Amino acid sequence: MSKLGRRKFLVYGSTGLAASMLLKSCASTDTSTSGTDGSSNGGSDADGIKVGILHSLSGTMAISETTVVDAELLAIDEINAAGGVLGKQIIPIKEDGASDWPTFAEKATKLIDRDKVVTVFGCWTSASRKAVLPVFESKKHMLWYPVQYEGQECSNNIFYTGAAPNQQIEPAVDWLLENKGKDFFLVGSDYVFPRTANTIIKSQLAAKGGKTVGEDYIPLGDTEVTPIITKLKAALPKGGVIFNSLNGDSNVAFFKQMQGAGLNPDKYPVMSVSIAEEEVRQIGSQYLKGHYASWNYYQTVESPENDTFVKAFKAKYGEDRVTNDPMEAAYIMVYLWKQAVEAAGTTDLEAVRKAAVGQKLAAPGGLVTMQPNHHISKTVRIGEVRDDGLFDIVWATDGPLDPIPWNQYVAETKGYACDWSDPEKGGKYKT
Amino acid sequence: MSALIEGLFNGISIGSVLLIAALGLAIVFGLMGVINLAHGELIMLGAYTTFVVQNIFKPLGEPWFGLYIIVSIPAAFIVAAIAGLILEKSVIRLLYGRPLETLLATWGVSLILRQLVRSVNSLLAISIALFCLLFFGGLSLLKQRRSDWEVVRNQVIAILLPVSITISALVGNLMSGNFKLTRAWFSARNVDVSSPAWLRGGIRVSENFQIPYVRLFIIVLTIICLIGVYWFLNRSTWGLKIRAVTQNREMSSCLGIPTETVDALTFALGSGLAGVAGCAVSLLGSVGPNTGQNYIVDTFMVVVVGGVGNLLGAIIAALGIGTFNYLIGSGTLALMFSSSEQLAPFLSFISTSSMAKVMVFALIISFLQIRPAGLFPQKGRTAEL
Numbered sequence: 129m130s131k132l133g134r135r136k137f138l139v140y141g142s143t144g145l146a147a148s149m150l151l152k153s154c155a156s157t158d159t160s161t162s163g164t165d166g167s168s169n170g171g172s173d174a175d176g177i178k179v180g181i182l183h184s185l186s187g188t189m190a191i192s193e194t195t196v197v198d199a200e201l202l203a204i205d206e207i208n209a210a211g212g213v214l215g216k217q218i219i220p221i222k223e224d225g226a227s228d229w230p231t232f233a234e235k236a237t238k239l240i241d242r243d244k245v246v247t248v249f250g251c252w253t254s255a256s257r258k259a260v261l262p263v264f265e266s267k268k269h270m271l272w273y274p275v276q277y278e279g280q281e282c283s284n285n286i287f288y289t290g291a292a293p294n295q296q297i298e299p300a301v302d303w304l305l306e307n308k309g310k311d312f313f314l315v316g317s318d319y320v321f322p323r324t325a326n327t328i329i330k331s332q333l334a335a336k337g338g339k340t341v342g343e344d345y346i347p348l349g350d351t352e353v354t355p356i357i358t359k360l361k362a363a364l365p366k367g368g369v370i371f372n373s374l375n376g377d378s379n380v381a382f383f384k385q386m387q388g389a390g391l392n393p394d395k396y397p398v399m400s401v402s403i404a405e406e407e408v409r410q411i412g413s414q415y416l417k418g419h420y421a422s423w424n425y426y427q428t429v430e431s432p433e434n435d436t437f438v439k440a441f442k443a444k445y446g447e448d449r450v451t452n453d454p455m456e457a458a459y460i461m462v463y464l465w466k467q468a469v470e471a472a473g474t475t476d477l478e479a480v481r482k483a484a485v486g487q488k489l490a491a492p493g494g495l496v497t498m499q500p501n502h503h504i505s506k507t508v509r510i511g512e513v514r515d516d517g518l519f520d521i522v523w524a525t526d527g528p529l530d531p532i533p534w535n536q537y538v539a540e541t542k543g544y545a546c547d548w549s550d551p552e553k554g555g556k557y558k559t
Numbered sequence: 560m561s562a563l564i565e566g567l568f569n570g571i572s573i574g575s576v577l578l579i580a581a582l583g584l585a586i587v588f589g590l591m592g593v594i595n596l597a598h599g600e601l602i603m604l605g606a607y608t609t610f611v612v613q614n615i616f617k618p619l620g621e622p623w624f625g626l627y628i629i630v631s632i633p634a635a636f637i638v639a640a641i642a643g644l645i646l647e648k649s650v651i652r653l654l655y656g657r658p659l660e661t662l663l664a665t666w667g668v669s670l671i672l673r674q675l676v677r678s679v680n681s682l683l684a685i686s687i688a689l690f691c692l693l694f695f696g697g698l699s700l701l702k703q704r705r706s707d708w709e710v711v712r713n714q715v716i717a718i719l720l721p722v723s724i725t726i727s728a729l730v731g732n733l734m735s736g737n738f739k740l741t742r743a744w745f746s747a748r749n750v751d752v753s754s755p756a757w758l759r760g761g762i763r764v765s766e767n768f769q770i771p772y773v774r775l776f777i778i779v780l781t782i783i784c785l786i787g788v789y790w791f792l793n794r795s796t797w798g799l800k801i802r803a804v805t806q807n808r809e810m811s812s813c814l815g816i817p818t819e820t821v822d823a824l825t826f827a828l829g830s831g832l833a834g835v836a837g838c839a840v841s842l843l844g845s846v847g848p849n850t851g852q853n854y855i856v857d858t859f860m861v862v863v864v865g866g867v868g869n870l871l872g873a874i875i876a877a878l879g880i881g882t883f884n885y886l887i888g889s890g891t892l893a894l895m896f897s898s899s900e901q902l903a904p905f906l907s908f909i910s911t912s913s914m915a916k917v918m919v920f921a922l923i924i925s926f927l928q929i930r931p932a933g934l935f936p937q938k939g940r941t942a943e944l
Binding site: 185186187188190191194195318344345346347349350351352353354355356358359361362365377378379380381384385387388389390409410411412414415 | 565569572573576673674677746747748749750751753754759760761763767768769771772773774840842843844845847848849850852853884885887888889890891894910911912913915916
């Protein structure tokens with residue numbers, strides 16, 4: 129017994145001693161790290177400017193949205209390094225919308241009410257934007273939205289730096305009609321953007337002598353596309369144009385299985401509006417080579433602003449990363465917001481809203497201007513996927529194209545426009 | 560004729576994807592009665608294993624690179640089986656006969672696994688490995704050395720747990736400055752698995768129909784798995800033991816069958832098959848933390864429709880669901896009845912992919928009203944257990 133007792137004592141004693149030593153060393157490292165943190169921040173927390181970043185960091189949309197977050201953080205870092213806004217550092221507060229639309233609304237409320245941010249950069253899918261729209265409208269707050277979308281919306285509380293349909297979809301359809309054929313099959317994910325986009329395309333085709341031979345929608349995230357491929361072949365036995373507004377994971381399944389079924393780009397060229405450099409990398413360029421995409425910006429755009437942007441991005445996140453259109457739009461919207469705040473001289477929401485209109489910026493994708501309808505004018509380009517996963521720019525507009533949020537091909541919105549600089553006109557008025 | 564072959568082939572190929580994904584669950588849920596909501600995540604682990612094996616083979620270049628898929632099948636099986644074994648030993652073992660708790664616990668495990676894939680980096684892996692080494696190593700060491708183990712067990716855990724956590728957290732903290740270690744292995748972004756060159760393209764049957772090699776590969780893989788499982792369960796000694804335990808646990812135990820080992824083995828087998836399914840689906844779609852979520856509902860559907868505890872039922876259910884999904888979604892059904900004025904508008908209305916899903920669900924619900932226990936319900940005394 130005495131032997132056991134001594135052994136017990138030894139075990140307990142030594143583990144106890146070891147534990148206390150470890151705890152002590154742990155505690156000391158903790159205090160030392162917090163000490164260095166405090167000195168490096170220099171107490172700037174107190175007079176920083178808080179902005180919200182609201183994207184899906186998890187779920188099916190994380191594939192795309194995390195890259196936009198990277199671009200926004202890059203812009204914020206650059207601005208902070210150059211002295212911040214109004215002499216204050218920007219403090220980004222990240223929230224995860226989790227690819228779940230009600231979560232977006234919840235997190236938006238949290239950012240505005242609890243964190244008291246002065247603006248929010250966020251959202252990707254139209255469904256998430258529609259979910260947060262009532263929050264921003266009722267609180268009269270401000271959202272900057274970086275992704276191309278279907279239009280048919282013009283909120284005083286949102287600034288849209290992605291393309292309106294006339295800056296992406298319409299030029300793409302025109303280009304296809306001219307170069308690739310008249311018969312169109314429309315494929316999309318089953319939510320608001322593809323459905324509205326396809327309504328626009330159908331009216332445009334009807335007006336310009338094209339033909340919609342079929343359309344189909346896959347639930348977001350679904351990977352079984354065999355039925356669609358059968359339909360596609362039945363509708364376009366001799367080949368034709370496929371207009372693709374699939375979003376997220378379904379794209380991978382779609383292109384992998386298209387190739388398996390023997391549908392090649394020379395006979396069935398696919399024009400995508402949600403596939404950029406980042407997505408090409410994840411799908412694999414061997415499946416996408418020869419297909420097309422329509423955007424305002426590609427990494428291969430040749431301009432000094434773009435060289436700087438690409439270089440800075442790669443330096444921060446690694447040589448193997450690529451830049452794309454939504455990332456560029458996200459990057460420039462932070463700068464546009466900064467310019468608006470500096471022009472207003474305050475972060476007061478109404479003043480910034482007024483000052484934002486008319487802001488010009490030499491963006492990586494060319495000159496952009498914030499218009500009175502809260503969208504920006506920008507250049508449109510069509511690119512063809514090449515072997516290295518980047519795009520060859522095969523066509524571009526001569527200069528920036530003005531945004532038209534209310535679509536002129538759709539009967540319900542024909543003849544309407546949006547102008548927030550004039551209180552008489554507002555979000556939707558008859559021209 | 561060509562349309563018929565095409566319809567048949569596509570139905571079978573959709574069904575085979577469902578079947579290979581559901582095969583593991585047919586064993587885990589069907590034979591053991593464990594509602595494993597983490598089954599989808601085991602599929603995902605298999606898909607990620609395929610991705611890792613692909614990257615290992617990449618520097619070798621052709622023709623070796625083309626063989627990665629062959630290597631990744633057993634690798635995915637082993638990884639998923641080990642994950643399943645850990646899951647069984649740590650969670651499921653404690654919850655046999657309590658389906659509701661199992662459901663919640665495995666759902667929690669699925670969340671943990673999804674987040675693990677997103678945030679795993681070398682640092683996290685080292686910390687977890689260190690913790691396991693310290694904690695479980697210490698436990699087993701003391702278990703051997705101490706004769707009064709049962710008495711001091713709780714005290715030892717009470718001491719060892721905080722100590723191991725502290726040490727691993729400390730090590731993690733010390734190394735957190737190293738950028739290479741804190742870089743996520745996979746991150747939340749999806750990764751690409753590109754099929755090897757010999758699986759791209761397909762056999763051209765007619766001008767407009769080509770049988771993709773990938774689909775053929777999956778069908779063959781499914782058949783091989785089916786034959787393997789059938790052989791294992793019905794012809795091998797272990798299969799006999801598994802069947803004995805699932806039919807009457809107490810009696811088997813009395814006759815000297817190590818039921819706990821059999822449980823662990825069965826669960827590992829089911830998980831391993833999920834891993835193989837992951838390898839197959841990585842060829843079709845994308846590989847990401849949520850890959851498993853796309854399949855979990857379908858797999859349960861197959862097992863429930865097929866009748867719990869019945870492989871033949873699962874096969875017929877998978878092929879049936881696949882064929883219906885295809886016929887409705889592709890508009891073939893609408894084409895067949897295009898002459899009928901009453902049916903045609905309705906059928907063309909439902910012939911979109913989203914509506915096809917709804918219709919298949921509706922069909923399954925009405926089917927289960929007629930046969931609540933599925934196609935082939937278990938009969939006899941075992942059914943009452």
